[in-house]
Amino acid sequence: MKVTINGTAHELPSGATVTQxxxxxxxxxxxxxVAVNDEVVSRSSWDSTALVxxxxxxxLTAVQGG
Amino acid sequence: MDDDLTIGGExxxxxxxxxxxxxxxxxxxEQALAVSGTELTTVAxxxxxxxxxxxxxxxxRRRGIKVLPNTAGCFTAGEAxxxxxxxxEALETDWVKLEVISDERTLLPDPIETFDAAERxxxxxxxxxxxxxxxxxxxRRLEQAGCAAVMPLGAPIGSGLGIRNPHNxxxxxxxxxxxxxxxxxxxxxxxxxxxxELGCDAVLLAxxxxxxxxxxxxxxxxxxxVVAGRQARLAGRIPRRRYAEASSPMNx
Numbered sequence: 001m002k003v004t005i006n007g008t009a010h011e012l013p014s015g016a017t018v019t020q021x022x023x024x025x026x027x028x029x030x031x032x033x034v035a036v037n038d039e040v041v042s043r044s045s046w047d048s049t050a051l052v053x054x055x056x057x058x059x060l061t062a063v064q065g066g
Numbered sequence: 067m068d069d070d071l072t073i074g075g076e077x078x079x080x081x082x083x084x085x086x087x088x089x090x091x092x093x094x095x096e097q098a099l100a101v102s103g104t105e106l107t108t109v110a111x112x113x114x115x116x117x118x119x120x121x122x123x124x125x126x127r128r129r130g131i132k133v134l135p136n137t138a139g140c141f142t143a144g145e146a147x148x149x150x151x152x153x154x155e156a157l158e159t160d161w162v163k164l165e166v167i168s169d170e171r172t173l174l175p176d177p178i179e180t181f182d183a184a185e186r187x188x189x190x191x192x193x194x195x196x197x198x199x200x201x202x203x204x205x206r207r208l209e210q211a212g213c214a215a216v217m218p219l220g221a222p223i224g225s226g227l228g229i230r231n232p233h234n235x236x237x238x239x240x241x242x243x244x245x246x247x248x249x250x251x252x253x254x255x256x257x258x259x260x261x262x263e264l265g266c267d268a269v270l271l272a273x274x275x276x277x278x279x280x281x282x283x284x285x286x287x288x289x290x291x292v293v294a295g296r297q298a299r300l301a302g303r304i305p306r307r308r309y310a311e312a313s314s315p316m317n318x
Contacts, residue, residue: 026116031156031157033154035148043155058152064086064089064092065085066136066272
């Protein structure tokens with residue numbers, strides 16, 4: 001299935017979880033946060049949250065600013 | 067002198083809050099933050115870039131500085147609330163510098179969206195520090211809404227224009243029962259000192275240090291200026307007079 005991760009299309013196996021989407025970008029689990037279709041998915045739910053076709057996944061972290 | 071700043075029940079001995087934007091490198095940023103003596107520093111939330119070298123979070127952690135995520139780049143209350151929730155998840159803090167801007171040319175804060183977001187974030191358990199214009203009425207309303215501080219601007223972000231309306235800053239200080247943090251517009255040390263002399267509880271600045279020719283030296287200057295301004299405020303300045311008052315005896 002196709003999902004969008006940080007604005008880029010990715011092909012993931014059907015039933016893939018948020019954890020698998022995050023791993024496309026980073027192995028880190030701390031210091032990052034995830035929203036799927038503009039809803040925050042808490043870290044403790046990454047492994048149990050399955051994505052579906054066309055989901056928009058945003059993986060954010062802190063950068064210099066302000 | 068024991069003169070701690072208390073925000074949201076947490077004490078800070080430094081009244082200089084730093085931003086991290088604009089530094090030419092993480093090394094220069096880390097040096098400037100260390101010299102500034104800051105204990106609270108802002109970061110922004112952005113899409114993770116796997117190729118980015120180093121992390122500003124590592125710098126703050128190494129220096130024992132509390133992280134204050136902001137919602138920079140948000141134009142609506144909805145975007146700001148989502149960004150704050152993501153920051154809480156990523157950084158494990160419920161503190162947020164709420165920043166909702168109205169347009170990209172001035173980066174001035176949008177008061178309507180800011181107030182809406184503040185109410186929603188306070189209800190969601192956040193310690194909310196909103197960036198606002200120098201508007202005493204809005205500052206009062208945000209305090210009543212449960213914000214932990216108010217952060218009026220001196221001048222637009224990054225402009226270095228100093229404090230354009232000192233009178234309004236004084237009005238905000240006079241009625242506020244939460245800390246007033248002068249945020250944005252600081253260009254040089256005298257601007258930071260003035261903010262403290264006007265009665266602000268702290269100063270937040272970034273560009274003035276990070277884009278200075280020597281960031282470490284400017285960080286030192288800002289640290290000294292905030293301390294000097296605070297001391298002058300506590301000391302109580304003399305009244306202004308139209309004519310001279312002799313400081314030496316006039317009799318022969």
